[in-house]
Amino acid sequence: MKKEEKPVVVKSADRVLDIFELFAEEKEPMSLMDISRKLGMPASSTYKILQNLQARGYLETDKQERAFYLGYKLFEIGSKYLQNTSLSAEFHQVAQKIVDDLNESVFLAIRDGGNILYIAEKQSSHAVRFVSHLGMKLPLHATAMGKMFLSSLDQEEIRKLYPDEELGALTSSTIHSYRDLLSQLEEIRSAGLSFSQGEAVEGVRCVAGPIYDSSKQLVASLSISIPSARMDDELWSRAIEWVRQASRELSTKLQFQQ
Template structure:
């Protein structure tokens, strides 16, 4: 192979990489989803080339689209990578401070998660000193519909997005009480949107109840969910009510500290 051909190939590879980054940066700068033609026009790229790049980004989770694949926006993978980068910085650090106050007050475990495809992924936790407790590990994944944090993350999705995640009426179970019907899920999501809290009742781990609240950024986007888990053996009405109140306030505080200070 000649030097000129090698140079031409190198330029082509770099140009493709630049175009991928241009697409990501464009969608990151625009709150509203964009169409193929709008992306092609703004970036001055051929529609055919733009389409192929969009399909590659979709398949890897860097973009998401509607059911007709007409509008595109950033996908879960961008947040997942960003979260990995910030594990020792602001979001995780502030979570530790906020969660510690809950542990000091209630001595129950607190968790932080993000969406990873059809699952939640645990990215931080603050454990209690109780002898009986649910222990996760960073990076652990559980189905969205089976967890309080997952239901909270699902509550911001529209019907088309939910159908794409759950094309069948049966959702799958982890325990005998796991929510397993899409109609039942939709009913719960409607309640979550109204109340601002999500619940799970031994749906992912037998004998453990959880309550979750959303972490919202300055663009009113849900970027994570935060929860308190309590084994049923020591659950009381008073403790459960306190958990809901504390996780709501803590998640709101975390969002304000991390995102609104950067506006």
């Protein structure tokens, strides 16, 4: 009988995966010594791995370069994977129904640190419309989908994103007060929907809803964008109802149960 071969374990690769799994468990920025101590790894070799991961975009550091946290590269890989999963396929089916009814653009995004990352869209046929492109990023606080993600965070997590309480402006309508943002997030938590009034793009209004997975985690957000010139009360009301319905439908597809 042939002896079963044991899988080859590459120690350095194992340590990289240990670091990723540690960040997934801790969910907080950690210093070099924190990581070294928790994983029982020598500080010198831990430092080399962390520097390598930071250079490749898999880790980032705070302004003092003392605390590490997961970088954009992992989110980028995750978004590319997500585009090929059932969520993307289900989104296109739902979005097509919305476009058929409203003829307005529909978008799907995930969170990428302090930004949203557009991963799917279904455009309207109107000449005047908001056009994104896959992989485009916009600040969380300036977008309806971004504010939906912010509403899922506690105040400590939000504070880490805006340590100086400074909110960058994309337009003259972008929310600029940190206190106003916190107040708006409370309203979003109560309503279950979020809105943008020309805050990312002048003259474009958006409504966004949450998409949850089976573990009740907010994993994506769906939005409808409508130029103000085409807006009326009936269209806006129908868009809001579509976002509610589509968000529930996509969450159900991901096995979410309230």
